[in-house]
Amino acid sequence: AGDEALRLLRHAVAGLDVGVLVNNAGLAKPCAVYLHEADVEAWVRMIRVNLWALTEVTAAVLPGMLERGRGAIVNIGSGTTLTIPSFPLFSIYAASKRYVAQLSRSLHVEYRARGIDVQCQVPLFVETNMTLGATASRKRRSFLSRLIMPTSDEYARAAVCWIGHGPLCMPNLGHRLEWCICHVVPDWMLDELCLRLNLWHRVRFQRLRTMRASRPNVINNGCMPCKQV
Numbered sequence: 001a002g003d004e005a006l007r008l009l010r011h012a013v014a015g016l017d018v019g020v021l022v023n024n025a026g027l028a029k030p031c032a033v034y035l036h037e038a039d040v041e042a043w044v045r046m047i048r049v050n051l052w053a054l055t056e057v058t059a060a061v062l063p064g065m066l067e068r069g070r071g072a073i074v075n076i077g078s079g080t081t082l083t084i085p086s087f088p089l090f091s092i093y094a095a096s097k098r099y100v101a102q103l104s105r106s107l108h109v110e111y112r113a114r115g116i117d118v119q120c121q122v123p124l125f126v127e128t129n130m131t132l133g134a135t136a137s138r139k140r141r142s143f144l145s146r147l148i149m150p151t152s153d154e155y156a157r158a159a160v161c162w163i164g165h166g167p168l169c170m171p172n173l174g175h176r177l178e179w180c181i182c183h184v185v186p187d188w189m190l191d192e193l194c195l196r197l198n199l200w201h202r203v204r205f206q207r208l209r210t211m212r213a214s215r216p217n218v219i220n221n222g223c224m225p226c227k228q229v
């Protein structure tokens with residue numbers, strides 16, 4: 001954070017020939033909380049990574065790309081901005097991803113004539129640390145559940161094929177199917193379903209925190225309550 005970090009970043013990028021930038025780093029913590037319960041430090045950190053860092057890194061690589069007249073910038077947003085009207089209890093996360101989509105779209109228009117492709121990819125659930133424990137282990141999951149929640153490798157393979165193909169995309173087939181289904185469900189129903197789902201996550205998350213306080217060795221790197229617990 002701050003001017004010094006930006007100066008160091010620009011200095012580091014100045015000598016590099018950056019062809020493709022993927023702004024993937026992101027945080028979803030604090031997760032499954034009402035806004036008034038959220039830890040301020042955690043959501044400031046989230047905004048720093050999801051909004052600030054993405055914007056700064058993008059601004060830092062653009063001069064080199066403009067000079068060379070080519071480049072691609074891929075910003076990882078979230079399917080929540082496209083498929084559902086709200087994402088209660090993850091309100092700051094969801095809002096930060098709307099920023100990513102809006103920024104990407106405007107940059108796409110600004111730079112497309114100068115040889116730079118700016119794209120926002122909007123995945124739904126992908127099996128990563130962020131979603132650790134949100135579902136049953138992969139082996140025990142059905143074909144459908146594996147289709148809608150790809151591994152990070154499966155997602156990445158689909159994602160690479162989409163680079164350069166439009167300002168906004170949802171690379172994974174399973175995610176696109178979910179998007180179609182959400183399209184025909186009324187907004188009020190999606191609001192209600194998301195609230196219920198995330199209230200369930202909130203209970204699990206609170207249970208985890210209580211357990212962590214009593215057993216500090218419990219492992220959980222991700223945002224969602226870990227299965228082992």
Ligand SMILES: NC(=O)c1ccc[n+]([C@@H]2O[C@H](COP(=O)([O-])OP(=O)(O)OC[C@H]3O[C@@H](n4cnc5c(N)ncnc54)[C@H](OP(=O)(O)O)[C@@H]3O)[C@@H](O)[C@H]2O)c1
Pocket residue numbers: 023024025026027028049076077078079122123124125126127128129130131222
């Ligand atoms: N998983 C999903 O279902 C899902 C759905 C929609 C969108 N997304 C988006 O996909 C992107 C990747 O998330 P993920 O699911 O792979 O989550 P993840 O497993 O928690 O990984 C997050 C990544 O962000 C990096 N990161 C976090 N804070 C950082 C910081 N301050 N500086 C540098 N790097 C930092 C982490 O680096 P370290 O490992 O070094 O900490 C890690 O590589 C995020 O933008 C997320 O919002 C994920």
